[in-house]
Amino acid sequence: MYGGGNTFEPMKATGVENEDPVKLAEFEARIERGEKIEPHDWMPQLYRKQLIRMIEQHAHSEIIGALPEGTWITRAPGFKRKLALMAKVQDEVGHAQLLYSAAETLGKPREQMLDDLVSGKSKYSNIFNYPAFTWADSCFISWLVDAGAIVNQLANARGSYGPYCRALDRICAEESFHLKYGHHCVIHLATGTEKQREMMQAAINRWWGPMMHFFGPPDKASVHSEILMRWKVKMSSNDDQRNQFLDMYVPKIWELGFTIPDPNLKKNTETGKWEYTEPDWEEFKRVINGDGPCNAERLAVRRTAEERGRWVRKALLAPKTEYVTPLA
Template sequence: MYGGGNVFEATKFDTLQNEDPVKMAEFEARIERGEKIEPNDWMPELYRKQLIRMIEQHAHSEIIGSLPEGTWITRAPGFRRKLAQMAKVQDEVGHAQLLYSAAETLGKSREQMLTDLINGKSKYSNVFNYPAFTWADSNIISWLIDAGAIVNQLANAKGSYGPYCRALDRICAEEAFHLKYGHDAVVHMATGSAKQREMIQAALNRWWTPIMHFFGPPDKMSTHTEILMKWKVKMASNDDMRQQFLDMYVPKIWELGLTLPDPNLKKNAETGKWDYTEPDWEEFKRVINGDGPCNAERLAVRRTAEERGAWVRRALLNPKSKYVKPLA
C-alpha cells in the first residue's frame, strides 16, 4: 500500500548539467522506446537518486503501513477475519522486502535505508501516521487506502526501471486480493446493523482527508513531476491519480449508502472531472515531516523491532557461532 508522489521532496536539477550529453541522449531514447533500465546500465545520478528515494519510501510505507492493521489481528471479529487480517499484514511486510531488494540494486544498503527510516531522514506515506481507533478504521484502510495504492502501482509498474516494475507486478497481484478483502469487510458493515453502519461512516469521515492527501500535493505545487514523468519514474501526475481514484471509488462508496464529508464533491459536467474541497496541505506537510498523530509511535515500534532483532541478524552473519548473545 502506498501513494506515489506523496513523499518526494523538492530536488534541484542542476546536477543534470554535469552529465555526459551523449549518454543522456541515449538513455532518454531508450526510455522513449519503452525499454527497461537495468541496474548495470548507465543512468543519470538524479534518476538513480530519485528512484532510491521513491522505492525505499515505498518500502517504508509497506512496513509502517502494516502497523495500524496489525493491531487489529487479535481483535478482529471472528476467526475467519483474524486469519485474513494476519495474511494481509504478512503480505505487506513481504512487499517491503521485495522493494528493499529493488532499491538495493541502485547502491543503497537495506541497513542504511532502515537506519534512515528510524532516524526520520527517510519519509513514508502520510496515511500511516493516523490511528485506527476501531475495526471499521482497519476496514477503510484495507479497502480505500489499498485502492489508492493500486491506482499508483498499476501505473508505475509500466515505468522505466526494471527491478521496480517487476516488484510492482508481484505486489499488484497480491494487493488485488487485499482490495477484495477490504471491500467485503466494508460491505459487511455498511449493510449490517445500525451500529455497524455508524462505525463505518465515522471511520470514512476520519480517513477522507488523509485519503485525499494520499496522492500528493496538486501538480501546480510540484517542482519535479515533469522530469520524473519524462524519465517514466512516475507514470501519472498526482492530480490524475486522484481523479482516477475518485472516478473508481466514489460511486462505489455512494452505492453503499455512505456519505463523504465534502459538500463540494461532485462530477463537473463540463470538464468531466471531480470538483472537491482542497484538503489542508499544511496538515499534509506537518504529517510528512514528523508531526502527525502517530509519527512518533509508529517509528518507536519500528525502532524497538530493529533493536530486538539485532541479535538474529548478528547470528545470521556469523553462522559458525554456536550462540550469539542478544544485546541487553
C-alpha cells in the same frame, strides 16, 4: 516535462547539467522507446537518486502501513477475519522486502535504508500516521487505502526501471486480493446493524482528509513530478491519480449508502474531472515532516523491532565457524 510525443523537450536545470550529453541522450532515447533500464546500465545520477528516494519511501510505507492494521489482528471479528488480516499484514511486510531488494540494486544498502527510517531521515506515506480507532478504520484501510495504492502502483509498474516494475507486478497482484478482502469487510458493515453503519461512516469521515493527501500535493506544487514523469519513473501525475481514484470509488461509496465529508465534491461533466474542497496541505506537510498523530508511535514500534532483531541479523551475518562433528 515529457508530454507523450516523440521527442523530449529541452531539459530544465534539474541537476543533470554535468552528465555526459551523449550518454544522457542515449538513455533518454531508450526510455522513449519503452525499454527497461537495468541495474548494470548507465543512468544519470539524478535518476538513481530519485529512484532510491521513491522506492525506499514505498518500502517504508509498506512496513509502517502494516502497523495500524496489525493492531486489529487479535480484535478482528471472528477467526476467519483474524486469519485473513494476519495474512494481509504478512503480505505488506513481504512487499517491503521486495522493494528494499529493488532499491538495493541502485547501491543503497538495506541496513542504511532501515536506519534512515527509524531515525526519521526517510519519509513514508502520510496516511499511516493516523490512528485506527475501530474495526471500521481497519476496513477503510484495507479497501480504500489499498485501492489508492493500486491506482498508483499499476501506473508505475509500466515505468522505466526494470527491478521496480517487476516488484510492482507482484505487489499489485497481491494488493488486488487485499482490496477484495477490504471491500467484503465494508459491505458487511454497510449491510449490518445501524451501529455498524455508523461506525463505518465515522471511519470515512476520519480518513477522507488523509486519503485526499495520499496521492501527494497538487501537480503545480509537486517538487519531483516533472523529472520523474520525464524519465517514466512516475507514469501519471498526482492530480490524475487522485481523480482516477475518485472516479472509481466515490460511486461505490455512495452505492453503499455512505456520505463523503466534502459538500463540494462533485464531478464536472464537461471536463470529466472531480471538483472537491482543496485538502489541508499544511497538515500534509506537518505529518510528512514528523508531526502527525502517530508519527512518534509508529517509528517507536519500528525502532523496537530493529533493536530486538539485531541479534538475529548479527548471527546471520557472522563468519561461518569450523564445523564440529557431533559426539557419538
